[in-house]
Amino acid sequence: MRIPHTINKVTYDLYKPSLESLNLKDEVGRQLRVEDYMWDVELFPTLAHLCLRILLDKFQERQYLNRLPCKDVDFLFEHLPTTxxxxxxxxxxxxxxxxxxxxxxxxxxxxxxxxxxxxxxxxxxxxRHMQDFFENIQPEYYVDADFQHFWLLVRPYVKRLVIRQLLQEKLRAAEEDTRKLIHHIDFSLILKHFHNVTELDLIFGPRNIKENFRFEYFELSIDDIKHLASGINCMPNMQIFRLHRSKLYDEHVQAIVQAFVKHNKTLLEMDFSHCKIGNKGAYYFAELIRKHPTLNKLILCNNLITQEGILSITFVLQSTETCPLKHLDLRLNPLGPEGFKTIFSCLIRNEVRPNELVVADVGFTETEAIIFGDVILPLNKSLEYVDISNNACGIEGGKAIARGLERNTQILYMDYRACGFDGTSKYTIKKLLHRNNCLKHKRVFNEDDVEEEDEVEIKSLEDVTVVEDELDEEEEEEQSNDDDY
Structure with a gap:
């Protein structure tokens, strides 16, 4: 008996009798077994089944899907070759x-x-087929006219386009010793066919090149970005745009930002993480924040933005006539203490945005942590999510942040890992964040629900060895106790 794909195979396992029940006295001579769905395996197939087999073999020549009953159509879909x-x-x-x-x-x-x-x-x-196509095609072999019919077929179904690598044109033998900038595929010819795409995720550069490595393979030309910007102009429904892990510089950002400002009114998220964007590029993003009507998430992780660049972004955020930016990710940028003070001024003057701020490993010190705790946290009313991990805040900075959270009921989550806080400060911060969440969701706050973290103060590599030796001794004692028992 054929099992339809609509029925989960686990269902038959649930109704399968156990060995004990099969050995019962009344089960030995029973011939009619309704739970046996393999009863017709040894029978000769029916004429209808043989006809369906013929249809499977001749499906590329003739298709009779509209003339078949639903159960036979399901049979064809379950057995048609996937090639x-x-x-x-x-x-x-x-x-x-x-x-x-x-x-x-x-x-x-x-x-x-x-x-x-x-x-x-x-x-x-x-x-996924489109992803494999774009990741493996050589630019010099692409002719847009040859794919016109195929683009018309797939265009209504492509909503999300993810490309994890882009190959460059192959160098001719005479050019291999030169440092000629190699171009990628022309996106202005491709993206114009995909008006329904709402998410575009790009990485310029090859993967798994092994011994064929060349620095030129990871370079981006101005023409590549111009072609990409021209393609973005034809995608008015874009909501998520990611161009990350690429050698993208300030001059490249200008063309992309200009395309979104002029031809897009639906963008929600933009991600330029792990690139080479500096202060001039940050200025272009400030213009995007000022002019775009819908952007609410901007990720600039691991770039080269310093205090000068962050100044333009924070200045725009202080205006009331900007995009509704909620999430700003600046982690791994060399902002330094001065850059973080610039963010302080924005957080004091702006009570609306951002709601989520990520400044992990940006290089601010204990002095800035004290200012953040004693001044910013009591006055700011917009932040709900803060990530300050991997900054040298120190013990006094942790105490200041704990004092500031006592007068702040808005922050619901704070990541303070690897900041050098002592155990008391960590417990106090965790308790106050739990209190804020209870107020947010209208629950009763119970201090006993907060578990105190085990704090091990590690100041050097020798302390790590001591802690590991203590743990090993405890394990040996437990093992000996088990053996004695």
Missing amino acids: LPMELTIPLIPDGIYWKRSYLARWTDFNEMLRMDRMNWKVAYIE
Whole structure:
């Protein structure tokens, strides 16, 4: 008996009788077993089944999906080969078991599989196929006219375009000894076909090049960015844009920001993390914050922005006529103490934005931590999420932040790992954050719900060795006690 794909295989395991029940006296001579779904395995297939097998073999030549009953159509979708051309399957086969089989036959990424539960398999397969196409195509071999029909087929289904690598044009033998800047594929010819894309994720540069490494493979030309900006002009529905882990400099940012300011009114998130953007690029982002109507998340992690660059961003944030920016990520930028003081002035004057601030490992010291705790936290009314981890705040800075949180009921989460706080300050901060969450969600605050963290003060590498030796001795004592028992 054929098991439809709509029935979970676990269902049959639940109804499968146990060995004890099969050995009962009344079960020995029973011939009619309704729980046995393999009863027809040894029987000759029916004429309808043989006809379906013929349809499977001749599916590329003739398709009779509209003439078959639903159970036979399901049988075809469950057994059709997953190597059929997409020009045939996209118009004919709707979302369902066929596209799920096709996806699992080509890719087995666990992270993507978690996301598949919330979307249809047809869209997932086509988007992943487009990703593989763009990641492996050589720019010099791409001719837009040859793909016009294919773009028309896949365009309605591509909402999310993720490209983890982009190959460059191959150098000719005469150019291999020169430092000629190599171009990537022309995005102005590609993105104009995908008006429905709402998320674009790009990384310029190859992966797994091994012994063929050249520094030129990771360079970006101005023409590459101009082509990309021209393609963005044709995508008015873009909501999430990520261009990260690329050698992107200030002069590249200008063209992209200009494209979003002039031709996009729906952008929600922009990510330029792990690039080479400096202070001039930060000025362009300040212009984006000032002019764009919907941007609410900006990620500039691990760039080269200093106090001069952050000054332009904080100055724009103090204005009331800017975008509704809620999340600002500046971690791993060399802001220094002066840059963090610039952020202080913005947090005092602005009571609306940002709501989430990430300044992990930006180089501020205990002095700035004391100012942040004693001055900023009591006065600021906008912050709800703060990440100050991996900064040398020191013990006094932790005490100051704990004092400031006593007069602040807005902050719900604070990441203070590797800041040098003592155990008392950590416990006090954790208790006050729990209090704020209870007030936010209208729950009763109980101080006993907060667990006190075990604090081990480590000042040098020798302390780490001492702690490890103590833990080893405790494990040996527990093992000896178990043996004695």
